[in-house]
Amino acid sequence: MFFDFFKKKEPQTNHTQERCVEAYDDIASVATFFKNETGVTFDKQTSILKNKLVTFCKQRDICSFGKLLEKVSFDKTLKQELIDALTTNETFFYREFKQIEEIVTLVKNSGARAEILCAPCATGEEPYSIAIALLEAGVAPSRFHITGIDINQDAINKAKEARYKERNIRNLSAAVLQRYFRQEDSVYALHESVKSQVSLKVLNLFDPSFKSIGKFDFILSRNMLIYFDKETKLKAKEILESLRKNANQAIFFGHADLF
Ligand SMILES: C[S@@+](CC[C@H](N)C(=O)[O-])C[C@H]1O[C@@H](n2cnc3c(N)ncnc32)[C@H](O)[C@@H]1O
Numbered sequence: 001m002f003f004d005f006f007k008k009k010e011p012q013t014n015h016t017q018e019r020c021v022e023a024y025d026d027i028a029s030v031a032t033f034f035k036n037e038t039g040v041t042f043d044k045q046t047s048i049l050k051n052k053l054v055t056f057c058k059q060r061d062i063c064s065f066g067k068l069l070e071k072v073s074f075d076k077t078l079k080q081e082l083i084d085a086l087t088t089n090e091t092f093f094y095r096e097f098k099q100i101e102e103i104v105t106l107v108k109n110s111g112a113r114a115e116i117l118c119a120p121c122a123t124g125e126e127p128y129s130i131a132i133a134l135l136e137a138g139v140a141p142s143r144f145h146i147t148g149i150d151i152n153q154d155a156i157n158k159a160k161e162a163r164y165k166e167r168n169i170r171n172l173s174a175a176v177l178q179r180y181f182r183q184e185d186s187v188y189a190l191h192e193s194v195k196s197q198v199s200l201k202v203l204n205l206f207d208p209s210f211k212s213i214g215k216f217d218f219i220l221s222r223n224m225l226i227y228f229d230k231e232t233k234l235k236a237k238e239i240l241e242s243l244r245k246n247a248n249q250a251i252f253f254g255h256a257d258l259f
Contacts, residue, residue, distance in 0.1 A: 020063035024054050030065050033072075034086060037079075038151055039206055039236065040227040049086070056085050084154040088227070089122040093129045093164075094171035096222060099252045100130055103218050104137045107144060110217070114144045117216040117243065119205060120224045121148030124159025124198070125168055128190060130220075131197040132172075132180055141197060147213065149203040156202045162190035205236055215245045222254035233259055 027050050035041050042049040053065065060078070062068050072079040094100065107114045118127040127148040134144055150156050169177060169188050181188040203210055205224075221240050225233045237259070240251050 023064035039232040089155045091122040116146045118148045120150040220252040225257035
């Protein structure tokens with residue numbers, strides 16, 4: 001009895017193991033959650049969504065889609081990881097270059113400083129393309145600034161690093177590569193002179209805080225609306241239009257972003 005008093009106490013453990021039956025069936029509930037959060041719809045691609053989600057859950061010992069939804073309701077990190085896993089960030093330098101040329105002409109002709117928004121910017125190739133094209137056209141760095149936003153944290157981190165592989169810079173000429181990148185083996189690292197022209201933020205277009213981002217002379221929103229249904233496209237268009245300095249200036253959408 002006396003010695004029992006000096007014995008170390010066992011840590012209090014909860015021996016009632018959480019019971020969780022593996023259930024990866026209710027794909028619709030996750031698709032609905034994701035659409036409400038991001039606007040992205042997986043309408044005809046539920047099998048792609050299911051494969052991605054099952055892998056996502058198994059990697060994190062989450063045994064059902066129900067549990068996943070429960071966890072993301074209070075775990076912001078997990079929610080961001082889910083958004084990063086399910087959004088598609090395909091992009092490259094000088095994509096749909098005609099529009100970029102159009103913006104360069106508009107900026108040159110305006111004679112004033114231009115604030116430009118790229119929503120979304122994915123891994124940065126689009127805002128950096130505009131910066132390079134403006135610098136190439138002889139527009140002074142003090143005459144423009146570009147803001148890039150994207151819902152995907154991982155993509156924004158990569159945009160801030162600005163280190164690109166061959167396939168992302170495939171449209172750039174040798175002269176442009178030479179002027180604005182430092183080649184390190186198979187990686188092309190963008191010069192600070194271009195990076196400093198661009199500010200990058202993780203933002204959801206549908207978040208109420210998005211509208212306080214400011215007003216812009218030129219707005220690009222390319223290849224995001226393709227993931228939205230018609231109603232969501234119109235909602236996105238309305239939000240973007242509210243950020244224009246000049247209500248007559250059209251928004252630059254991608255050619256596939258049909259309404
Ligand atoms: C295919 S990329 C387009 C990138 C670039 N604009 C281009 O055309 O090359 C689509 C991007 O939209 C982003 N996205 C999807 N829903 C979004 C939302 N609600 N708010 C902000 N970005 C979103 C994704 O994370 C993804 O990086």
